[in-house]
Amino acid sequence: MAENRKKQIEFSRLIEPHLxxxxxxxxxxxRNQHDAEDLVQDALYKAYxxxxxxxxxxxxxxxxxRILVNTFITAYRKAVKQPQKxxxxxxxxxxxxxxxxxxxxxxxxxxxEFLENLFDDDVKxxxxxxxxxxxxxxxxxDVEGFSYNEIAEIIDAPLGTVMSxxxxxxxxLQRYLWDYAKQRGYITDDFxxxx
Amino acid sequence: MTSxxxxxxxxxxxxxxxxDVEKYVQQYLDNVLDEEKKRLFEEHIDYCLPCDKKVxxxxxxxxxxxxxxxxxxxAEQVNEKLKNLLKNIH
Numbered sequence: 350m351a352e353n354r355k356k357q358i359e360f361s362r363l364i365e366p367h368l369x370x371x372x373x374x375x376x377x378x379x380r381n382q383h384d385a386e387d388l389v390q391d392a393l394y395k396a397y398x399x400x401x402x403x404x405x406x407x408x409x410x411x412x413x414x415r416i417l418v419n420t421f422i423t424a425y426r427k428a429v430k431q432p433q434k435x436x437x438x439x440x441x442x443x444x445x446x447x448x449x450x451x452x453x454x455x456x457x458x459x460x461x462e463f464l465e466n467l468f469d470d471d472v473k474x475x476x477x478x479x480x481x482x483x484x485x486x487x488x489x490x491d492v493e494g495f496s497y498n499e500i501a502e503i504i505d506a507p508l509g510t511v512m513s514x515x516x517x518x519x520x521x522l523q524r525y526l527w528d529y530a531k532q533r534g535y536i537t538d539d540f541x542x543x544x
Numbered sequence: 545m546t547s548x549x550x551x552x553x554x555x556x557x558x559x560x561x562x563x564d565v566e567k568y569v570q571q572y573l574d575n576v577l578d579e580e581k582k583r584l585f586e587e588h589i590d591y592c593l594p595c596d597k598k599v600x601x602x603x604x605x606x607x608x609x610x611x612x613x614x615x616x617x618x619a620e621q622v623n624e625k626l627k628n629l630l631k632n633i634h
């Protein structure tokens with residue numbers, strides 16, 4: 350029993366600094382509080398049971414996120430049979446910058462101001478709408494600050510896959526935000542005349 | 545002297561154009577470009593104002609995404625729940 354207690358204390362010590370970011374990531378992945386709580390709970394149980402496999406002095410944060418992401422993917426795959434299909438036709442680099450540049454309604458407004466004026470909910474909504482494979486890498490890199498190598502370890506994929514999903518995910522995010530801005534009337538389709 | 549001249553010649557040959565900036569902007573902002581590419585990238589945006597503006601916009605975009613999505617401090621009860629779970633885990 351004393352062994353068990355020791356393990357519990359050790360586990361709590363390791364996990365507590367990461368609870369908030371695990372929960373936030375879970376919330377972005379599942380899109381609702383109830384599922385996020387369940388997901389974190391499942392991940393914590395799995396991690397606790399697998400604690401002996403965690404090698405001391407290695408990257409605990411990457412290890413626990415790997416369990417979280419795997420748990421999510423397993424559950425998600427059960428819930429959604431068809432992978433989401435995305436068209437990448439117009440996913441060019443600097444997508445948003447270029448669209449803003451073409452837009453007549455923003456002539457007087459600095460582009461940075463457009464970004465600052467976006468509602469938190471729009472940015473969160475755009476992120477949550479990304480197909481999950483892209484959403485996970487964008488979250489891990491741009492929100493949680495993991496390196497490419499750590500992400501490769503977490504999602505168990507080659508570095509090239511991480512980079513390609515990350516770059517596509519960011520561009521897709523820009524496209525969604527552009528669409529929101531149009532829907533909300535920040536931007537009109539009144540583009541500059543192209544010669 | 546000869547060696548310097550050689551290096552000068554070599555450096556003159558290599559430049560990044562606007563298409564290279566598009567190609568490498570994400571890696572540049574993620575700070576994963578090797579020293580040489582990073583130097584060429586910065587050399588280009590130092591004199592190309594349109595590219596510099598685009599890169600700065602992209603930097604700002606990431607900052608906005610991080611700031612507007614990051615901190616959702618979990619509701620007290622969630623935090624409490626998770627901590628209780630930790631106490632009773634076995």
